[in-house]
Amino acid sequence: MGFGGGEHLAEQAAANPDIGFIGCEPFINGVANLLQHVEAKDLSGNIRICPDDARPILDALPEASVGRVFVLFADPWPKLRHAERRFIGPANLPRLARVLKDGAELRLATDDQQLCRWMLEHAWRYPDFEWLADKAADWRVPPADWVQTRYEQKALEAGRVPVYLRFRRRDR
C-alpha cells in the first residue's frame, strides 16, 4: 500500500516470482517509476498496479485472500486534527484484518516516532492482530528480506531511526 517509487515492491516481486503482488499508489510519478522496474526486471507476470488509493482495493478483495500486506513509511500526518488520515488506525485495521489470511503478516515501518506510537497503540490493541516482537531490538532490525528505498535512505541520512513492526493476523 503506497509503494512510493516502487523499489521495495519491485525487489520483493523479483525475489518471489511465484507470488502475485498488488501495488497501490496514487502518486503518478511513483507509478511511472515502478513501471520502469517492471520493464527492466520483467515483472509483468506477478505485479498488478492500482494507480490509486488502496482502500477500495482492500474492500474489493475477498476475505482471507492476502498472504502479506506492506505499509511502509506511510504518511505520518503529524497534526492531531489529521490523525484519522493515518493509514494504520481504526478505519483501516478492520479492512486489513478482513483481507489477510489467518497467520498472514501485516508489515509496517516508519521513521516517525509519533506515527510509530500511534500504529503500535492501534494495531496492538486491535484483537485480530498479534505483535511479533519479543524484545526491543526486534523493532530496530529490518526483516531478513528487507529492501531499502530512497525514502528510507533519506530518513537515515537525516538522522531519523526507522522502526519495523510485524503483526500476525490471528486465526479466525
Ligand SMILES: C[S@@+](CC[C@H](N)C(=O)[O-])C[C@H]1O[C@@H](n2cnc3c(N)ncnc32)[C@H](O)[C@@H]1O
Ligand atoms: C512517504 S511515502 C513512502 C513510500 C514507500 N512506501 C517507501 O517506503 O519508500 C508514502 C506513500 O503512500 C502513498 N499513499 C498515501 N495514502 C495512500 C492510500 N490511501 N493508498 C495508497 N497509497 C497511499 C503516498 O502517495 C506516498 O507515495
